[in-house]
Amino acid sequence: MTTDPARGAHAAATPSAPRTPERPASERSVPEQARPAPSAPGAAPRPGPPRETEQPAGTRQPGETEQPAGTAAGAGLVVRPVGRRGLLAELPTAEATEALHAELLRRRTAGTLPPVREIVPGARTVLLDGFADPETARRLAAELPGWRVPPPVRGGAEVVEIPVRYDGPDLAEVARLWGVSEPEVARIHARTTFRVAFCGFAPGFGYLSGLGEEYHVPRRSDPRTKVPAGAVGLAGTYTGVYPRSSPGGWQLIGTAPETVLWDPDRSPAALLAPGTHVRFVPLDAPSASHPEHDRAHGEAPTGPTTGPTTATAGTAGTTTATTEEGDPSDRRRP
C-alpha cells in the first residue's frame, strides 16, 4: 500500500478547450471541442504545465487589465458543484480569476463571506471548499455571478525579490528555444514582474505567471530524478522555485541560493502565496563582487543584489522534511 495512487497524474496539461461563456451552473455542458493530447495518454514525461493560452501575457504591463472596473463576476463565470459543501468558480481569463480570488479574500477579511475551509485558486478557477452546510454553498453559487468584482490591483503591490544566479543546466536549451543568448534569457526573466497564480506540487511551490506565450517552453523530455532546493525552473509559461530537493521536469535556468521558500517554523511558512508579486534579481552581475556569495558558492565574481532582498528571510533552517512514500511523481510535478 505504498504506491502513489495518482502516479502518472503529474505533469502537465494541454491547454483546455475554450470555455463557453455564461454556461448555467446546473447545466451539463457539451464539450466545445475535443483536443488531442500532445502525446500518448499516460506517457511520461508530459510536455509542461497548463499554458496561459488566453492571455498574451508577454505584452501585458503591470497596471493593465482586461476588465473595466467593477465588472460583474457573472461575465463568463461558470459555477460548478464540488461535493455538497463546495463550489468551483471557473473564469474566462487569468485576470478575472485573479480578480475574483482577491475579492473573495477581501470579503473573507471583512467577514462578509460565509466561513469556508479552503479558498484555492487555480489557473482559471477558484475552489471554495468546506462551507458549514450545503445551503450556504448553494446560496453563494447563486450569488456569485451577480458580484461586482474590481479589477486586480497591480501597481504598488509589495514585490518579493528573489536573488537568483542564472546558472541553471538548461539555460542553453531555454536560450535556444527562445532564440536569444543566455544572458538575454536572464535579462528577460529578471525584468519580468511575476505573480503567484496558484500553488501546488509541494508546500511553498508557486506557479508564477508573467512570461508571455512566446516564452513557452516544454518540460524536459527526461525529468531529473533530483532537482536541488532553490532551483529556478520554467515550464509552459510558468516559472517556479523548487522549495526542496525533489524529482522534477522543469527547465532549470538558475539557482536562488539565499531564499527559503518554505519554513514551517516561520510565519508565514510560505514565502509565496497566491497573488504575491515576485521579481528575480540577478546575483551574477559582473560588477562589484560580493564576498559572502563567493564564499558560500565558490563562484566569482558575484554581484550585489539590485534591490532589497525581502525574500531572504532566514537562509538557515529550511527544514521541510522528506518522505519516501510521498513520491511526488503523482502530482503535476514541476
Add this chain to the structure above:
Amino acid sequence: MTVDARDVRTAPASGAAPEPAPAALETVRAGALTTVQDLGRPGHAHLGVPRSGALDEAAHRLANRLLGNPEAAATLETTLTGCAVRALRPVRAVVTGAPCPVTVDGRPVPWGRPVRVPAGSVLDAGPAVHGVRTYLAFAGGVDVAPVLGSRATDLLSGLGPAPLGDGDVLPLGPPGPAPSPGTTGQPDAAPWQAPPRELVLPVVYGPRDDWFTAGALRTLTASSFRVSAASNRIGLRTEGPALERVREGELASEGMPLGAVQVPPEGRPLVFLADHPTTGGYPVVGVVPEPALWAAAQAVPGTPVRFTPAGR
C-alpha cells in the same frame, strides 16, 4: 536543505526551541506504516499543503472520547500490521479503528475499551483482523511539535513527524482526568463493526462530469470496481473498467477537494484521501462526501467498490 524528518521532530530549525516534552512511549514494533495523526491542518490548501489527518476520522475521534481527550489530540494510525509501544510511565490507552488483537505484556486486553498500561509494559495492537487502519490513543495525546497547527504526518508533503521507526520515542501531553463511567454522552467502548462486504461510496457529480460520456457515468455507478493495492493515504485507487472521456488532454491546474474522484488518462477513478495534492490537472468526475471516506480508509485491497449517484 533537506533534512531527515526525524531531526525536525526533535530539533526545530529556527526560533526558540520549545522545551521538549519527556518521552512517554518507546516504539517496540513500528509495523508496516504507523504515523501520528490528528484532525489535520485545514486552511492551507492554497499553499499546496494537504489537509492530512486521521483517515478514519470517526475512529480517531472515538478513541479520544473514550479517554477524555480533546478529539484533536494526536493518535497513532497503523496500517494492516498494527504496532507495539512500551509505556515509559503509566498511561491510559485505547485501541480503535480496524479491530485487532490487543495485549499488554502479552496478556489479552479489550479492543475498543480504555486500558491502563503500567510503566515498562508493552501495549501491542496486532495485525488488523479486518480493515486497514487501527488507532492507538493515549491519555494526553501524542505531543510531538505541531506544524501549522497539526501534529499529523503528511506523507505527500513530508510535513509532521516521520513514520514511526523501531526504537523511536514519543512524548505524551498531560493527561486529563479519566472520564467517569455513566456520564451522559460518554462512550464506554467502541463497537466492533462487521467488515463491509463492499465499499459503497456516494458520488456528488461535478465539477468535471462533463468531461465524460454518459456511458462513462453509467460505468462509474453501475460497475463493480475493486480497491487497488496501490492505495495509500493520498488516495484510494481502484481497479475496474475505464471511464471514457469526451475530451482529451488535461485541465488547466485547479483546486482538488478532499474526496475528489479524479480520473487520470488510463480511466480508473481514484478517490483523494487526506494527503491528496491540493491542485491537479485531471478531471474530477465527482466528489465523495467526507463521512463516506472514513469507510474507504478501512477497505482492504480487493474489496469491491460501488459508486452510487448522490445527485449534484
